Amino acid sequence: VSSDIVLYIVVATALAFDFTNGFHDTANAIATSISTRAMSPRAAVLMSAVLNFAGAFISLEVAATVAKGIIEADAVTPTIVFGGLIGAIAWNLATWWFGLPSSSSHALIGGMIGSAFVAKGADVIQGDGVVEKVVLPALIAPTLAFIVAGISILVAYRVVGRQRPGVVNRGYRLGQIITGSLFSLAHGTNDAQKTMGIITLALIAHGDIAANDFHVPTWVVVCSASAISLGTYSGGWRIIRTMGSRIIKMDPAQGFSAQGSGAAIVLTASHLGFPLSTTHVISGGVMGAGAAKRLSAVRWGVAGNIALAWLLTLPCSAVIGGTAYALTQVFGDDAVGVVLVALLVIGLIAAAFGSRVRRGPAITAPAEAT
């Protein structure tokens, strides 16, 4: 009975993480489209939610690779997964509160590392995997996107410079809808599967699925797809506001350059087997598209805050994940600790964020002049 309760709580926590992942990363796909008025805020989140839902059904390959190469697979228990999820959820909510885009995947990895470290020690953490899957991508993604989006916008201005602004803006707004759709589909395919993988790992650890027969049950796919699309539809307006109008004041060509080159980078990287964070790519792209036009067009203070959040993602989510795991162990190995920590977290979230999950969509207002 005790292990059943832990399993139920892990499944519910994984779906809660999936929801936060959805509303935290909505901005990646649609912030630039909303900012340039390519789409209305409500239409944009609806489109993104539908494509996230659809994307979750496209492939299940990523689900089998959650935490692979970062933590020794044999060391993972449902309680470690629970601690990791708490670390990731807490970091997602904290960065959302401050309107800072940061990688949900890196938060999940950080939470799992912290939880596993407290449970089993440093030996189960694979340092080379952390460097390859977290540190290097975090350096490469924003830098590459910054440069490519910068060159793209200069090329775009050069090519369309003599056309009537109305025609050009209409054209780029249409293009943003296409690239935003690609981003949403890719996000649903990639990120919903992480939750599917987490739940499936818990089911394997619980003995519901044989370890040598890794498959994702249909109910897990449907629940994960629903959670991420509901999260996306609820809209993480604070982050959308930051990404869409607080970093730079964007015109449709800049929005398209950031999003188009970003989508190309994310999908090329995925094709080469070196997945990059969509958050890092689109943030770098927005800064690059602004800086190429005029360096002072970028609000570097906001950019600095975002970079600081990226730097802190892994250690902070690891500390929270480790603390959550340690708290569950205070009450022994059975389900009591997990239940109490889950109730504590629910109480904290309800107190701190309950009334603020949905803020008004006043995000198309022009950014402050810089």
Place this chain on the structure above:
Amino acid sequence: MLAVIEWDKIGELLYVAPLAGLAVSITYALMIVGWSRANEARGAGAGGSAVAYSLLGALATIGFVGVVVFGITVIINK
């Protein structure tokens, strides 16, 4: 530790991703120019220019659609 990192993949990414990003940007910009100039040329009664710009627009559209289809293929085959 650094020996196990797949540097060849990273190296490939550093030149393929910019090419893909620029391909998106250039094809889309040419698409806008092609179709908008073709429209203007048709309005001005310049049949030859209209055909030439329509051709440019069509080729750029094919290129852009090709990039989008490639993107969807990557997502599906992930």
